[in-house]
Amino acid sequence: MFKTAITCFLAIATSFSFLLSSPQPKSFYHSLYTSTSLSDNVSISHHLNTLTRRPHVAGSEANAEAAAYVLSVFTSCNLESHIASYGVSLTYPVSRSLSLTRPPPQPPITFALRQEIYEGDPYADVADEVLPTFHGYAKSGTVIGPVVYVNYGRVEDYVTLKEMVVNVTGTVVLARYGQIFRGDIVHNAFEAGAAGALIFTDRKDYGGGSDDARWFPDDKWMPPSGVQVGSVYDGTGDPTTPGWPSSEGCERLSKEEVEKAGNVPLIPSLPISAKDGETIMRSIGGEVANEDWQGDKDAPIYRVGPGPGVVNLSYTGEYVMATIQNVIGIIPGTEEPDRLVILGNHRDAWTFGAVDPNSGTAALLEVAQRLNKLQKRGWKPRRTIVLCNWDAEEYGLIGSTEWVEENREMLASRAVAYLNIDSAVHEAGFHASATPQLDELLKQAAKQVQDPDNSSQTIYDSWTGSSNSPVIGRLGGGGSDYAAFIQHIGVPVADMSFGTGYPVYHSMYDDFIWMEKFGDPTFQRHVAAASMWGLVALQLADEEFLPFNYLSYAFELQKSTKDLENEVSGKGISLIPLFKSIEELAKAAAKIDNEKKELQKAKGWASTWKKDQYKVRELNDRLMMAERAFTDRDGLSGRPWYKHLIYAPSKHNDYGSKYFPAIDDAIEEAMKLNTAKSWHTVQHEVWRVSRAVRHASLVLNGKLT
Numbered sequence: 001m002f003k004t005a006i007t008c009f010l011a012i013a014t015s016f017s018f019l020l021s022s023p024q025p026k027s028f029y030h031s032l033y034t035s036t037s038l039s040d041n042v043s044i045s046h047h048l049n050t051l052t053r054r055p056h057v058a059g060s061e062a063n064a065e066a067a068a069y070v071l072s073v074f075t076s077c078n079l080e081s082h083i084a085s086y087g088v089s090l091t092y093p094v095s096r097s098l099s100l101t102r103p104p105p106q107p108p109i110t111f112a113l114r115q116e117i118y119e120g121d122p123y124a125d126v127a128d129e130v131l132p133t134f135h136g137y138a139k140s141g142t143v144i145g146p147v148v149y150v151n152y153g154r155v156e157d158y159v160t161l162k163e164m165v166v167n168v169t170g171t172v173v174l175a176r177y178g179q180i181f182r183g184d185i186v187h188n189a190f191e192a193g194a195a196g197a198l199i200f201t202d203r204k205d206y207g208g209g210s211d212d213a214r215w216f217p218d219d220k221w222m223p224p225s226g227v228q229v230g231s232v233y234d235g236t237g238d239p240t241t242p243g244w245p246s247s248e249g250c251e252r253l254s255k256e257e258v259e260k261a262g263n264v265p266l267i268p269s270l271p272i273s274a275k276d277g278e279t280i281m282r283s284i285g286g287e288v289a290n291e292d293w294q295g296d297k298d299a300p301i302y303r304v305g306p307g308p309g310v311v312n313l314s315y316t317g318e319y320v321m322a323t324i325q326n327v328i329g330i331i332p333g334t335e336e337p338d339r340l341v342i343l344g345n346h347r348d349a350w351t352f353g354a355v356d357p358n359s360g361t362a363a364l365l366e367v368a369q370r371l372n373k374l375q376k377r378g379w380k381p382r383r384t385i386v387l388c389n390w391d392a393e394e395y396g397l398i399g400s401t402e403w404v405e406e407n408r409e410m411l412a413s414r415a416v417a418y419l420n421i422d423s424a425v426h427e428a429g430f431h432a433s434a435t436p437q438l439d440e441l442l443k444q445a446a447k448q449v450q451d452p453d454n455s456s457q458t459i460y461d462s463w464t465g466s467s468n469s470p471v472i473g474r475l476g477g478g479g480s481d482y483a484a485f486i487q488h489i490g491v492p493v494a495d496m497s498f499g500t501g502y503p504v505y506h507s508m509y510d511d512f513i514w515m516e517k518f519g520d521p522t523f524q525r526h527v528a529a530a531s532m533w534g535l536v537a538l539q540l541a542d543e544e545f546l547p548f549n550y551l552s553y554a555f556e557l558q559k560s561t562k563d564l565e566n567e568v569s570g571k572g573i574s575l576i577p578l579f580k581s582i583e584e585l586a587k588a589a590a591k592i593d594n595e596k597k598e599l600q601k602a603k604g605w606a607s608t609w610k611k612d613q614y615k616v617r618e619l620n621d622r623l624m625m626a627e628r629a630f631t632d633r634d635g636l637s638g639r640p641w642y643k644h645l646i647y648a649p650s651k652h653n654d655y656g657s658k659y660f661p662a663i664d665d666a667i668e669e670a671m672k673l674n675t676a677k678s679w680h681t682v683q684h685e686v687w688r689v690s691r692a693v694r695h696a697s698l699v700l701n702g703k704l705t
Helices: 002-021 026-033 041-051 061-076 124-129 155-163 182-191 255-261 274-281 358-376 398-406 408-414 436-446 459-464 483-488 512-519 524-542 550-568 576-602 606-625 661-673 676-701
Strands: 080-101 141-149 172-176 196-200 269-272 310-331 336-346 383-390 415-420 430-434 454-458 493-498 647-650 653-659
Touching (some): 026 524, 041 061, 041 358, 041 512, 061 310, 061 358, 172 182, 182 196, 182 269, 336 358, 336 398, 336 408, 336 524, 398 408, 398 483, 430 436, 436 459, 454 459, 550 576, 576 606
Parallel strands (some): 172 196, 196 269
Antiparallel strands (some): 080 310, 647 653
């Protein structure tokens, strides 16, 4: 009896000792992560200031220095850090000129094509390091032609011009930025028969809207000489290695083969300022453009032409094999080290890049520092967290794409999710886009983070506003580094930011002063962005059951299919296979949710739970791999790199997002041809998507047929 009492006492004492020494629950560290005790807006400000002291375009010495800075911060945070380098084909401007011949007696004009520094500009001493305004991968050449105004240069804008009997062939088009990707503006101009393209930054969209508007540095608006530069390549990754990594000694396409592939423009183009755009606009005659094509109230009347103004556009660029550097930092998981939660932001900028992208880089470094502080307090992630700082995103998502292509099989079998922030802060107001199974996770995280612009509410409160639920976008567009993850290999993704745009985008005025005065004076939005980003990552890395909800996915697909019904009405297309497969997906999603609940109940019974742990792993694998099932090895017709059959960029707008892109492409072609064969292709694509959705259901069910 005495021995029994001693044994019992020792057991209790041992148990009590274990409780005292056991680590805090994961939820403790998650709440600590978002606390003010760990966040540091002064540190974030310092990071941004350091990263943006010089222009740092991809392939430059300044960008290599920025990579070294990121690596040093990662290393100081005890991350297992390294640089993954690739040799890629980039382009830089050699010479460019633009002149305008106007009807007599007006003299011809030669444009300076220069962004002007302002009085007291603290970056005046490095302004010469900003590359001359140009388009990445623009076609070299000289073209002379009358000007035609094409609004935003969309497909529908050319339809309008055709209805107005305006002939674009042989002209130089003048388009304004906005609505679609600049590469598609140039591509659409070529398809319409234009010889060249000019794209200007219209005051109506970027300049404050009137003559008495103030602009940077006195206000947030783009100065009259400001120019939005950027890439006109509408592919993804290094153009010379489509579909495979740009590793040393690899196979490469020639420049001629790249042009034949159809992703680089075949006519010269230049970006120009609002001031130069309006000067050219005044030289255009012809019919007055529609009201929705006009500029602001103080702009000249916009006419469509052609001419009588004639422009002489000349551009010469050079292709250079440059070294780009992705900086990778890793926190190994303790229980499931082979499961990866990946966070990414790019570092390269067309100029100083205070908003795009280095507000995101500063937030990434803040995440690294906070996670290091958690580690010092005893936190260890269940799954591995990977922090990635990409290079050459601006040229065509190159750094992230090459890395994904090189690590494709590892990522396809191990990646839980990819969380992207491009530009963390443009202005107030939280925005998020994601694949639907992450919707609920984003909402729950937003309920735990304070709104940086209203301390009395959470981000969720401000995000929701007067509606019942916040609007979460989808990620079919090619706007940032999530593209390779979701569209090429089918990894669940999310993208976050405060604000969605800003007036000095891709100009030399996107500097630290703009951010400090207008974007985020207190840097609390940066703090909140890092809080959201890290908290979502922590929950994906630490939750025993992956917080995925595929019922949201099924609902989203059902809604999109109903919208599709209107497009194919009366065309003999049956959507029954698609509706049926979505119904199967909803049942599989409900079933796996019930399995999860049963396993969670069993957790209370220690003896049973030990036997069921492998079931948790197996269930999580099904949740993780279901997204992969939406991909098809053949990809989209004519666009085989894009494997995802639910989300991909619009064919005529790389920034645009389309549900069922293969079906959408086929419908567009069938509308043009209106033949039995073309509509049969639409039906084939419906079947193909149906099969992909059914495959996702089979993965969630986890049983062989």
